[in-house]
Amino acid sequence: MLRLQIGDVMAYRHYEQGTSGMNFDRFLDRFDENTVTKLKRHYWTAKQMIRTKMGKKEDELLTASDADLDAQLSLFNSIKTTSDLLLEAAHYYHGFLLDAAHAENGVGKFLKDRGKLQRREETKKVMIAVGRAFLFASHQRAAICNPLLRFYEELCVFNERAIFDCGQTAEAAERCRTEYRGSLLWMKQESDELEPTNRRQMERFREVQTTVRLNKERLDRLKEDTLQKVELLSASRSHLLSHLLGRYLELLTTYYQKTSTIYATLAKNLSVYDHYDFEILTELIEPSRKVAQKIRQESLDKVKELEEQEKAEEQQQQPDLLRFDEHDETSLRYLFGRDSPSEERLIPQNGIRFGDGEDRAESPLIGDQDEVGEEAFERLTIDRENTAPSLASLPTLFGDSCVPKLTPPPVLDPLSEA
Structure with a gap:
């Protein structure tokens, strides 16, 4: 109730800038209006409202002048309806997520605890692995609830404040438009019955003109406020959704990636186990x-x-x-x-590396490719023979004299042994 009272005060404050703020000053422009004129004004306003409810056709020029206001009012009604539906969906979705996370957590704990009591090693591993997978999935699912809860709270505040304030302005604009069109019908009837020579009819016509002019000024002011507020409302809701749902989308993507990875790994590892021998079923x-x-x-x-x-x-x-x-x-x-x-480097006996240092330029292999042929090969052979050191003859280890024959061992007579 306090929130509605604050909203009413804020709504009326903008439209009473030209008054002192006191209660009697709000109706200062109606003090010169007599009772008959007030009754007629309410009568034509009610008549215009009945025409609108019954779907009577309005003047084309009058309808065209309010086309922008009708478009913004339609947009506001769409924003209000979709925001209410989105708020309701977020409420139920948050509850379903918590229930699913709680159920997964319970199943995971049950499988993990019961798996530890199994006697078969394979069954024990399978139940514990599945239980851990369910526990991991429940924790990841519960992490999604945090940004979703914040989104629900921010959207609830948006509906209670922004949409409520814009709705008051839109309702005031619709009421003022109904009064303005009713005053136009009233002025049309007075103009048809008008006699310029009749002073009393001229006074009534001037009163109707004043009413139409005041209603037109109020309608223009409310129309401008409605257009600006609806545009600001649409932009603020788009910014709210993009800002709050971005974090939710990131966590949801992470949840699907991690859970799909762990379930795929679990299915791959469980495919190697044998079937389970049921004892009851x-x-x-x-x-x-x-x-x-x-x-x-x-x-x-x-x-x-x-x-x-x-x-x-x-x-x-x-x-x-x-x-x-x-x-x-x-x-x-x-x-x-x-x-x-x-590319293997040649290392001669004198320790010189062909192709290294300054000797590389003197090698016949580093010249042009046309010179590599028989002449280059002969030149390379001569250079290697000249640079190779000469070795002296080795000393003789064995002579050429004949080796004397060895005498055979004596042969024993078997009769002598006997």
Whole structure:
């Protein structure tokens, strides 16, 4: 109730800038209006309202002048309706998320606790793994509720303040338009019955003109306020949705990525286990065995397919050793275990490295490619013979004399031993 009273005060404050703020001063422009004129004004306003409710056709020029106001009022009604629906959907969605997270957490704890009591090692591992997956998913789902709760609170404040204030201005504009069109009907009737020579009728016509002029001024002021407020309301709601739902979208994407990863890993690891031998529901043993065999065969086929794919990739990467023109460097590296045998540096006995330092320029192999031929090969052979040091003859270890024969061992007589 206090919130509505504050909203009413703020709504009336803008339209009483030309008054002192006192209650009697609000109706200062109506003090000169007699009772008959007031009754007629209310009568024509009610008549115009009935015409609007019954769908009577209005003047085309009058309807065209209020086209922008009708468009903004339609936009405001759409914003108000969709905001209420969005607020209701966020409320139910938050409750459903909490219920789902609570259920996942309970199932995960149950599987984890019961899995520790199992005697079979495979069943124990499966139940604990599934329970941990459910617990992880419940924690990730509960994390989504925080930005959603903030979005609900901000949207609730937006509906209670911004939409309520703009709605008051829109309702005031519609009432003022109804009064203005009713005063136009009243002035039309007075103009049809007007006699310029009749002073009393001229006074009534001037009173009607004054009423129409005042209603027109109020309508123009309220129309401008309505257009500005509806545009600001639409922009502020778009900014609110983009700012608050961005964080929710990030957490939702993270939730789906992490849960899909953990469930895919769980399914991949569970495919290697055998079927479970049911002790009570014995009719489920055979279907379980068939499913386990099918899963095991699919896993083996997948592993075999991956191995064949890896072998095919290795064969594509290995070069053809018989075609050295296409894979020269790769083939040499594969054959000799280095880049190229021609890059091996020659080290003679005197310790000089051909191709290193200053001796590289004197080598006949560093010249132009046209000089590399028979002459270059002969020159290289002569240079190597000249630079090679001469070795003396080795000393003789064995002579040429004949080695004397050794005498055979004596032969014993078996009769003498007897």
